[in-house]
Structure formats: C-alpha cells, structure tokens
Amino acid sequence: MKRLLLLCALLLPALPLHAESQPSPQLLETLEKxxxxxxxxxxxxVQEKHLSMFKNPMTSKGRLYFARPDQLRWELTAPVASGFVLKGDRGRxxxxxxxxxxxxxxxQEPIMKLVSEQLFAWARSDFAWIKKEYRVTVLQESPALLRLEPRSAATAGFLHHLLVGFSADGRYVKSVELHEKDGDFTRIRFQNTVVNKALPADIF
Amino acid sequence: MNEPSVNLFGRLYRYFAGRRRVLYGATLLLVALSLFASSRLKLQEDIVAMLPDDGSSAATDFRLLQLAPFTRKLVVSLKTQSPGDSAGLVAAADSLAQGLREAKVGTVSTGPAALGAEFFGFLGSALPSLCGEADLKRLEAATAPEKVRERLREGYEQLLAPEGWALKGKLQSDPLSFSDLVLERLRFLNLVPNMRLVQNHFVSADGSSALITVGTTVPMTDSAASHQLMDRVDAAVKKTVPAGFSATVLSGHRYTLANADAVKRDLYLVLTLSVVAIFAIYLIFLRSMSALFVFLVPSSVLAIASGAMALWAPRVFAVTLGFGGVLLGMVDEYATMIYFACRKGGKDPALITAEVARPVLSGALATLLSFGVMLLSVLPGQRQLAVYSMTGIAAALLFSLVVLPHLVRPAPGGSLPFGGMKTLRPPRRLVLVVWCAILAVCAFGATRVRFNGSLQAVNLVPPELKRAEAELNRTWGDLQGKALIFAEGKDLESALELNRRVFERLAPTLPPGELVSLAPLLPSEARQRENRDRWIAFWQNGRAARLEHDLAREGASFGFTGAAFAPFLATLKAPAAPLNLDGLRAAGLGELVDALVLPAPGSFRVLTLVPDRPELVQRLSRELAPLPGVRMVSESRFGAVMGGSIIGDFTRYLAITGVLVFLLVAAVFRAPSRIALVLVPVVTGVVCMLGIMGLLGLAFNIFNIAATILIIGLCVDYGIFMVSRLEDGGDETSRLAVLVSGLTTLAGLGALALARHPSMQSIGVSVLLGVGTGIPAALFVIPALHRKDAP
Structure with missing residues (x-):
C-alpha cells in the first residue's frame, strides 16, 4: 500500500501533463482535415441548461443542419418549437x-453575430479562428476532447471555458459544454449525426 | 473760387518750391513707415467681416450655429464599392480611423461607445428617476398577473435559445422588461437620420458607407490651422483608404479654405492685373517720365492705407484689402487732373494747383462722404473698408495737391496727348439721342432686375464641396440641416429644467425621428426627485409585495427558483441614485451628452434639434417665445435675417450717400442746371448698371448694393471735374483726367470681375457696368448738354 501511495505521489505531478496539454499541431490539423x-x-x-435561477436543469431537444460554407439551421422541437436559420450575413x-x-x-445583432461565429467555427472546425479566440488545451486525444478558454476580456467576462468533444472519427462535434463565470453551464449532446447527406433545399 | 483753400494749396506749392528735398524726404519716409507697418498686417478671410458686431441677434445666432453637433466636427463618409460586405467596410473604417488618430487630427470616432453591462445597469437604475405618471400606468399594466406569466414564459423560452446566455442577467434584473421604457427614450437621441449600428460602427441604412467623426479643436475661422488640419486628414485618407473604397471629407474647415484660397488667388490676380493695366494706360496716355509719379501716387496710397489699417486693426479682412485694386484704380483721378493741368502749363504752377484744387477737393469730399457713411455700419468689414478707403483718399489728395505739382513739368508747347481729345466731339444731337435711347432701354431693363438677398449668393461653395454635401445628405440624411433650440440656464439644473419644458411643448407636435432631445433621458434634478418620490409611492401599499408574490408563483410554474428575481426586487426597494452627466457618460452615452450639453462661461446650454424647415422654424419660434432662456436658431432663418439686415444696412447707406452727395453738389454748383449736369454720370451709371444686369438676367445681390455706393462716389467725381472746368477753359485736361482715371478704374475693377469669389466678382461686374457707362456720359453727354446751356 505504501508503495502504491508512493507511486501515486510520483505520478500525480505528471498527470496534468497527460490530462491537459497544449494541442499538438497534428491533432488540430487532423480534426480540421x-x-x-x-x-x-x-x-x-439535447440541450441541458444548468442555471442557478432554475430549480432543475432546463432540458430541450432540437435539430441542427449545416451546409458549407455558410448555411445553418438551429431548430428547437421541444419544449417549444422555435429556431433560426443563418444564411450568409442574413438570418431568419x-x-x-x-x-x-x-x-x-x-x-446588426451583436449577440446573434457572436452565436453565429461560434456555431460556424465548430461546424467547420475552423481552428485558425478558434485558436485566435481561445487558448486550447487537449484533455483527451481520441476521441478528441478540448478545453477552450477565451482570450478576449470581453468574452471572458461571461464565459469561463468550453469543453468540446469530437466524434471518434473527428469529423464533427459530439458534445459542447459552456461554463459561465457564475458556475452555470450548458451541455449540448449531438446524436444521430449524419454527414454529407443531401439536405432538403428549403431547409435554410 | 474758394479763395482760402485755393490760397492754401497755392501757398503750399510756393512754400515747398524752395524746400523740395524736405518734401520728398518726408513723403518717402511716410511711405516707408507705412510699408513697414503694413508688413505686420494679418489677413482674416472668414465671414466675421460680414457679421454684425453690435451684439445683435445675428452675431449671437451665428455663434450659436457653430455649436451644432456636426458643425464642430469633421465628417468622413467612407464608401465601399461592395455594399454587401459590411465586415470589409467596418475593417476599412477602423483602418482609416487608426490612420486619422496617428495623424493626430483630433478625437476620432467610428461609432458609439460599446453599450455593455454599464449601459444595461443604467437602464434599470434610471427608471425611478425617469418614470412619470404615464409611465407608471404602463408599469401597472405590465405587473398584472397574466402579463407577468406571459413575460416569464417569453424569458424562459429565450433562455432555451443559443443566444439565451446573454439574456440571463437581464431576465434576473428586469424580468418584466421595465427598462423598455428607458430604451424607448433613446429614439430621441438619433443624430444621424439614415444610420444603423453594425458591429458598433455607424453604417448607412443602405450598407454602402461608414461614418467617422473627428472632433477637433482647430477653429473653422483659422484658415492657416485649417489648412494644416485638412492636409493631415487628406494624407491619412490617401494612405489608409484601400482600393474599392472612397472617402468624402466634409467640415466647416473645407468651406473656410475654399473661400480663403479663392480670396488669396483673387487678390493676387486683381492686384497684378490692375497694376499692369494701369501702368500700360499711363504709358499710352501720359507719355512722360513724370507719369511715373502719377503711377506712384495710387501705389503710395495703397501703402499708406494699409499701414494705417495695421495701426488701427492688426487683423484686416481680406475683403477689405481686395478693395485695394479698386482704390488703386480710383484715387488716381486727382493725380491725373493735376498731371494734365501741369503738363498743359502756361501759368504759374501755384496758380494751376490752386485752380485744380477746387474740383479735386469737391470730388474727394463726395467720395469721402460715400465711404464715410459706411463708418455707421454694424459690419466690421464695412467699417474697415470705410477707414481704408478714406485714408487712401485723404493720402491721395495730399500727394496730388502738395507733392505732385513739384514733380510734373510742363510738356513742350503745352501739348497734351491725343490733342487733348479736342477732335473727339461727336455731334451733339447724336450723343443725346443715343444717350436717351440707352437710358430708356436700361430703365426698362432695370425693372426686370432680380434681387437675391441670400448670403449663399455671395458665398463660395466649389462644385466638389457641393457634390460632397449632396453625397453625404443622400447617404446619411440631412446631418447639418437642423434648427437648434438652446435652453440656457445659469446652471445645469435650470438649463435641464428649461430643456424639459421645451421637450414637453415639442414632443406632441413632432414625429420622434424629427426631434433630438436629451430631456427624456436627463430631466432636471427637481423633476427626477419628483419622479423618484412617485416611484416610491407607487410600490408602496403592498404593490411590491404583490409583485414579488406573483413572480414567485408564476416563476415556479416554469421552474424558476424563489431567488431568481432577487436583483430585480431589490431595485424596487432600494433608494435610486439621481441621474447625472457622469452617469450617462459611464453608460456609454458620452458623445451624445457632449453634443447636446454645452457649458458656457457662467451658464449651461442644453441643445434640442429639429428639422430646419422655414415654416416649422417659424411655428416653433412662436410656440417657444413664452419660455425665457430659450433661443432658436437655424441656418435658413439666419441667412434670411442676415440678408435682410445687410440689405437694410446698404440701402440706408445708399439713400444717405445719395442725399449727402446731392447736397454737396447743390452747395458747390448752386444752379439747378449745373447740378443736373454734374449728376448725369451718376444717373447714367446707376440706371445702366441696373438695366444691363436686368437684361442679362444677373441677380442683384448685397455686394451689388455696396458697389452702387462706389459708383455714386466715382461718377460724381467725373461730373464735378467736367462741369467745373467746362467754363474756365480747362475742359481738355478734365476730359483726359476723366478718361485716364476712368480707364484705370475700369482696369482695376475689370480685374475684380475676373475674381472667383462671388462677392468680389459682384462688385467688379456691377462697377464695371456703372463706371463703364458713367465715363462716356461724363465725356460726351455733359459737354453736349452744356453746349445747349451755354449762351
């Protein structure tokens, strides 16, 4: 037991090096590719919002559609049907x-601009933009799990960090967690993801 | 003859005949000292010359107009050739703004301060101080249980959307959107009609242009500093505006420079041309080395008048000096009279001087009267012009009657150029028929002359500035066409209270987009206190407790915790802080506050803007008249009032000059027929000037009125010279003197007609017409009429 504790004591300082490391260029390149x-x-x-102003997490469901280069549809189906479409510099x-x-x-809508930048960056895996906006650390290589901390003071004013998990093949985002400064966080899990299948023309 | 004056100049001739070196030395010394003094002159090229300085409303209005928000700033409109690319436009605007900052041109702004947490905090905290009776009624409706439920549902659903994170804080601090009441008031603060915000940048509604404003401390009236400023701005624009973009820069400095450059160019042109032309005329008609002295008289007079101005007023209006050419051309008539009389000789020079002195003094007195009347003017430029001209005329008299007779020797055999024009005597009947016909046609034309009293008619706005104005108005709406309403108080509190009363009168009658006022967002402290007391009373008697209960109950059905809206409920109970300028600045509204709240020495002014439509300005002036301390000014009304007051001023001079000149002529010539003869050139000149302008469709503006005074002064001299010497056998010297001095006047004024600046051009054209017709009337019509009179 003592030897086990000693081993733990020796290994513990090294653990963060494995658990949180600077992203290797290859990893980001691979993800981008x-x-x-x-x-x-x-x-x-499925979106779960863990907000202190609510007794229980707020859960909602919906569907996301994306088509390169700049079309995106974010649609909530429950508990209330609502959503938006982004197409170029316009939206509905x-x-x-x-x-x-x-x-x-x-x-013209600063909040939507911020939201659309984030959504498109993740949908395209635009790591050039992501690295400009966030300090990226790798929590897990495969499937990739990244932790991102905002570089700008303005964003850091409300967003503490993001946790972004990728699919096993690294082609798309599987989960996102947005952690706010006050401890509230939002978790979004993507399911039934279909890639490169023709989308209905009128969806955007 | 008036013996004492004749004897005086005759005696002076004899006195200096033995002391010529002293006379010449003193003359040279006077000219040298004048040249030295005039080297200290500083030119002032702005409109101040034409603004009354008698403390009248026009001068005050002009100063107040300079306080309009965009009048004090340079406005740069950056246009893209790809209107859809707003990101590119914003980036180019940032790059240009940085370039302007590096050029140190002033405070550069591309948009409002970022409206962050401080702004939203302000919205909430401002409510108690701003909510009036009507607002509380709306809050009462908004706090009904069903409204609370509806609003919480909206808030809940908004939180589910991706952008919900940004709304969380707002929902906690203002779940029922009370702050909409404050937001609504911001619609009264839109200074740029066709503007929207894109990434916190001012972008035009059509997405084609970005607006950059530059606050500068360089006064618009300082042309030298304006020149440097605009050079730096233009260099920054050239350096930083990328391909595919173009920038339009507009500011009052541009207008100052355009006018200053035109005046300088005109001065150069006028003075050069007039000196060359006059020298050429002397060479042709005077044909003697002593003619050089005649040429030197007006030149010396110019130096003395300028030197006197330097002693009287170190800053001289460019318009005043512009008259140098006119003066130079005008004052040689005394010298030419003396010259030709001396060249003819045949008598004692002292006697010749004495004989010529009378018409010269009479003519000079008439001209001095014409200009002397301008001393009564409330326009500093006019008064300067009067002093300048009168000094020049007095100096010309002294040179001509005291110095020149010593310098001009009799011509061999007393022969005069062109035989003294003895052969140039057209048939009397022909002269009179032609004269009557011309007068009749011109009298008819005079009835068609169009009068334009607008100051704009005499202000130089180059085509490129007109295009820039049109482009800016098309893109951004009318930025500068606003009437200004100043609410002035001895302190900020009283000014704000007055501003509130102005707003309450105007708001019901004007669409919100047309009214810019700080009153809805910053009432006086007294009114704020009243509102806060009302606010506290409103939430008493269990109303706050009921709302807390309703929020808890309705919130629970959506899963909100009991403490979810604690920040909001706290604001209903906590005492609210008063609103002030610093608070508005901290909320990101600093630019608006600084544009609309204007500290003045010993007082504060708060500004309200409304469209500058003449009928609206007239109506609002009437409605605001009962409010002491409120003053409304507008460009359109200012132009009309100024035009009217200058017209009134000049018309008065015209009348006074006419009467004084008539009285002088009547006193000197006594007989009605001789008085009528003397006035022939004046009447001909004025009628022909008006008639030809009317026939050519030229508008008669305020500078034409000034020129008419000049025409009277000049033409009456010609009449006096001709009539005085018709009977004493000196008519040939008079003819030559009138012709030569008339031609030199036309040369000087002809150059003015070539000026680019409308004011100088107007004077040039109208005097050219008046004097151009007055001279032949003096040379041919007076002798023709006189022959009939002669026994």
Whole structure:
C-alpha cells in the first residue's frame, strides 16, 4: 500500500501533463482535415441548461443542419418549437407559439453575430479562428476532447471555458459544454449525426 | 473760387518750391513707415467681416450655429464599392480611423461607445428617476398577473435559445422588461437620420458607407490651422483608404479654405492685373517720365492705407484689402487732373494747383462722404473698408495737391496727348439721342432686375464641396440641416429644467425621428426627485409585495427558483441614485451628452434639434417665445435675417450717400442746371448698371448694393471735374483726367470681375457696368448738354 501511495505521489505531478496539454499541431490539423470533408451535416441534439435561477436543469431537444460554407439551421422541437436559420450575413428566426417570424441581418445583432461565429467555427472546425479566440488545451486525444478558454476580456467576462468533444472519427462535434463565470453551464449532446447527406433545399 | 483753400494749396506749392528735398524726404519716409507697418498686417478671410458686431441677434445666432453637433466636427463618409460586405467596410473604417488618430487630427470616432453591462445597469437604475405618471400606468399594466406569466414564459423560452446566455442577467434584473421604457427614450437621441449600428460602427441604412467623426479643436475661422488640419486628414485618407473604397471629407474647415484660397488667388490676380493695366494706360496716355509719379501716387496710397489699417486693426479682412485694386484704380483721378493741368502749363504752377484744387477737393469730399457713411455700419468689414478707403483718399489728395505739382513739368508747347481729345466731339444731337435711347432701354431693363438677398449668393461653395454635401445628405440624411433650440440656464439644473419644458411643448407636435432631445433621458434634478418620490409611492401599499408574490408563483410554474428575481426586487426597494452627466457618460452615452450639453462661461446650454424647415422654424419660434432662456436658431432663418439686415444696412447707406452727395453738389454748383449736369454720370451709371444686369438676367445681390455706393462716389467725381472746368477753359485736361482715371478704374475693377469669389466678382461686374457707362456720359453727354446751356 505504501508503495502504491508512493507511486501515486510520483505520478500525480505528471498527470496534468497527460490530462491537459497544449494541442499538438497534428491533432488540430487532423480534426480540421477530417471536418473539411464535411459538406453537409444534420444532427439531433439535447440541450441541458444548468442555471442557478432554475430549480432543475432546463432540458430541450432540437435539430441542427449545416451546409458549407455558410448555411445553418438551429431548430428547437421541444419544449417549444422555435429556431433560426443563418444564411450568409442574413438570418431568419421563428417561434411557433407566438407565430412570429422575422428576418434580420447578423451584423446588426451583436449577440446573434457572436452565436453565429461560434456555431460556424465548430461546424467547420475552423481552428485558425478558434485558436485566435481561445487558448486550447487537449484533455483527451481520441476521441478528441478540448478545453477552450477565451482570450478576449470581453468574452471572458461571461464565459469561463468550453469543453468540446469530437466524434471518434473527428469529423464533427459530439458534445459542447459552456461554463459561465457564475458556475452555470450548458451541455449540448449531438446524436444521430449524419454527414454529407443531401439536405432538403428549403431547409435554410 | 474758394479763395482760402485755393490760397492754401497755392501757398503750399510756393512754400515747398524752395524746400523740395524736405518734401520728398518726408513723403518717402511716410511711405516707408507705412510699408513697414503694413508688413505686420494679418489677413482674416472668414465671414466675421460680414457679421454684425453690435451684439445683435445675428452675431449671437451665428455663434450659436457653430455649436451644432456636426458643425464642430469633421465628417468622413467612407464608401465601399461592395455594399454587401459590411465586415470589409467596418475593417476599412477602423483602418482609416487608426490612420486619422496617428495623424493626430483630433478625437476620432467610428461609432458609439460599446453599450455593455454599464449601459444595461443604467437602464434599470434610471427608471425611478425617469418614470412619470404615464409611465407608471404602463408599469401597472405590465405587473398584472397574466402579463407577468406571459413575460416569464417569453424569458424562459429565450433562455432555451443559443443566444439565451446573454439574456440571463437581464431576465434576473428586469424580468418584466421595465427598462423598455428607458430604451424607448433613446429614439430621441438619433443624430444621424439614415444610420444603423453594425458591429458598433455607424453604417448607412443602405450598407454602402461608414461614418467617422473627428472632433477637433482647430477653429473653422483659422484658415492657416485649417489648412494644416485638412492636409493631415487628406494624407491619412490617401494612405489608409484601400482600393474599392472612397472617402468624402466634409467640415466647416473645407468651406473656410475654399473661400480663403479663392480670396488669396483673387487678390493676387486683381492686384497684378490692375497694376499692369494701369501702368500700360499711363504709358499710352501720359507719355512722360513724370507719369511715373502719377503711377506712384495710387501705389503710395495703397501703402499708406494699409499701414494705417495695421495701426488701427492688426487683423484686416481680406475683403477689405481686395478693395485695394479698386482704390488703386480710383484715387488716381486727382493725380491725373493735376498731371494734365501741369503738363498743359502756361501759368504759374501755384496758380494751376490752386485752380485744380477746387474740383479735386469737391470730388474727394463726395467720395469721402460715400465711404464715410459706411463708418455707421454694424459690419466690421464695412467699417474697415470705410477707414481704408478714406485714408487712401485723404493720402491721395495730399500727394496730388502738395507733392505732385513739384514733380510734373510742363510738356513742350503745352501739348497734351491725343490733342487733348479736342477732335473727339461727336455731334451733339447724336450723343443725346443715343444717350436717351440707352437710358430708356436700361430703365426698362432695370425693372426686370432680380434681387437675391441670400448670403449663399455671395458665398463660395466649389462644385466638389457641393457634390460632397449632396453625397453625404443622400447617404446619411440631412446631418447639418437642423434648427437648434438652446435652453440656457445659469446652471445645469435650470438649463435641464428649461430643456424639459421645451421637450414637453415639442414632443406632441413632432414625429420622434424629427426631434433630438436629451430631456427624456436627463430631466432636471427637481423633476427626477419628483419622479423618484412617485416611484416610491407607487410600490408602496403592498404593490411590491404583490409583485414579488406573483413572480414567485408564476416563476415556479416554469421552474424558476424563489431567488431568481432577487436583483430585480431589490431595485424596487432600494433608494435610486439621481441621474447625472457622469452617469450617462459611464453608460456609454458620452458623445451624445457632449453634443447636446454645452457649458458656457457662467451658464449651461442644453441643445434640442429639429428639422430646419422655414415654416416649422417659424411655428416653433412662436410656440417657444413664452419660455425665457430659450433661443432658436437655424441656418435658413439666419441667412434670411442676415440678408435682410445687410440689405437694410446698404440701402440706408445708399439713400444717405445719395442725399449727402446731392447736397454737396447743390452747395458747390448752386444752379439747378449745373447740378443736373454734374449728376448725369451718376444717373447714367446707376440706371445702366441696373438695366444691363436686368437684361442679362444677373441677380442683384448685397455686394451689388455696396458697389452702387462706389459708383455714386466715382461718377460724381467725373461730373464735378467736367462741369467745373467746362467754363474756365480747362475742359481738355478734365476730359483726359476723366478718361485716364476712368480707364484705370475700369482696369482695376475689370480685374475684380475676373475674381472667383462671388462677392468680389459682384462688385467688379456691377462697377464695371456703372463706371463703364458713367465715363462716356461724363465725356460726351455733359459737354453736349452744356453746349445747349451755354449762351
């Protein structure tokens, strides 16, 4: 037992080196290359919001569609049907309960601009942009699990870090966790992901 | 003859005849000292010359107009050839802004301060100080249980969307969107009509252009500093604006430079051409080395007048010096009279001087009266012009009557150039018929002359600036066409209170997009206190407790915790801090605050903007009249008032000059027929000027009125010279003097007609017409009429 404790004591300082390391260029290159082969993508998702202002996590379900280079549809199906489509520099949002549909320009809505930048960066695995915006550490090589901390003070003001998990083949994101500074976090799990299948023309 | 004055100049001639070196030395010394003094002159090229300085409303209005938000700034509109690429436009705007900052041109802004947490914090904290009776009624409706449920459902659903993270804080601190009441007030703060924000940058509604503003401390009236500033701006634009983009820069400095450059160019042109032309005329008509002295009289007079100006006012308006050419051309008539009389000789030079002195003094007195009236002007430029001209005329008199007779020797055999024009006597009947016909046609044309009292008619706006103005207005809406309403108080509190009262009068009658006011966001402290007391009273009697209960109950159905809205509920109970300028600045509204709150020595002014439409300005002026401390100014009204006041001023001079000149002529010539003869060139000149302008479709502007005074002063001299010497046998010297001095005047004024600046051009054209017709009237019509009169 003592020898086991000694071994643990010796190994413990080394553990973070394995658990959290600077991303190897090959890993990011591989992820980018694998994601580069993705022309279209559709996926179900489940979102859990762990917010202190709620007694229980808020769970919602929906579906994501992406088509290179700049079309994306984020659609909630439960508990309320709503969502938005991004296409180039324009967007359209809808809400089934209120019956409201409205178009918008992404650049005119600072929050949507931030959201669209994030969504497109992950959908395209645009690591050039990601590395510019975040300090990236690798928590796990395969399947890849990255931890990202915002570089800009403005983003760091509300976002503490992101945890992004990739599929086994590294072609798409499997899960995302957004950890806010106040301890609240949001987890999104992507399921039934289909890559490079033709998408209905009117979906965007 | 007036013996004392004749004897004076005759005696002076005799006195200096033995002391010529002293006379010449003193003259040279005077000219040298004047040249030295005039080297200290500083030119002032702005419109201040034409603004009343009598403390009247026009001068105050002009100063207040300079306080309009965009008047104090350089505006740079950056246009892209690819309107869809807003990211590229924003990046180019940032690059240009950086270039301008590096060029140290002033405070550069591409958009409002980032509206962050401080702004949203401000929205919440401002409510108690801003909510009036009507607002509380809306809050009452918004706190009904069903509304609470509806709003919480919306909030819950918003949190589910990806952008929900940004709304979490807002939902906690303002679940019922009370702050919308404050946000709505921001619509009264839109200074740029066609503007939207893209990435916190001012971008035009059509997405084609980005707006950059530069706050500078360089006064628009300082042309030298304006020149340096605009050079730096242009260099930064050239260096940093990439291909596919173009930049339009507009500011008051550009107008100052355009006018200053035109005036400088005109001065150079006018003075060069007039000196060359006058020298050529002297060579042709005077044909003697002593003619050089005649040429030197106006040149010396120019130096003395400029030297006197330097002593009287170190900063001289360029427009005043522009008249140098006119003066130079005008004052040689006394010298030419003396010259030709001396060249003819045949008498004691002292006697010749004495004989010529009378018409010269009469003519000079008439001209001095014409300019002397301008001393009454409220326009500093006019007063300077009066001093400048009168000094020049007095100096010309002294040189001509005291110095020149010693320098001009009689011509061999007393022969005059062109035989004294004795042969140039057209048939009397023909002269009178032609004269009457011309007068009739011109009298008819005079009825068609169009009057333009606008200051814009005499202000130089080059085509490139007109295009830039049109481009900016097309892209951004009318940035500068705003009427300004100043609410002035001895302190900020009273100014804000007055501003609030202005807003309450205007808001019901104007669409929100047309009214820019800080009043909805910053009422006076007294009004804020009143609102806070009302706010506290509103939440008493269990209303706050009921809302807390409703929030807890309705929130629970969506899964909110009991403490979810604690930050909001705390604001209902905590005492609210008053709003002030620093608070607005901290919230990111600093630029707006600084544009609309204007500290002045011993007072504060708060500015409200409305469209500058004449009928609206008239109506609002009437409605705001009962509010003491409120002053409304607008470009359009200022132009009209200024035009009217200058027209009134000049028309008064015209009338006074006309009466004084008539009285002078009547006093000197007594007989009605001789008085009428003297006035022939004046009447002909004025009628022909008006008539030809009317026939050519030229508008008669305020500078044409000034020129008319000049025409009267010049033409009456010609009449006096001609009539005075018709009977004493000196008419040939008078003819030559009138012709030569008339031609030199036309040469000087002809150059003015070539000026680019509308004011100088107007004077040139109209005097050219008036004097150009007055001279032949003096040379041919007076002798023709006189022959009939002669026994």
């Amino acid at each position: 694998n994601a580069g082969s993705v022309r279209t993508l559709s996926s179900d998702f 949002r809808w809400h089934e309960r209120t019956g409201r549909t409205e178009s918008f320009q992404i650049n």
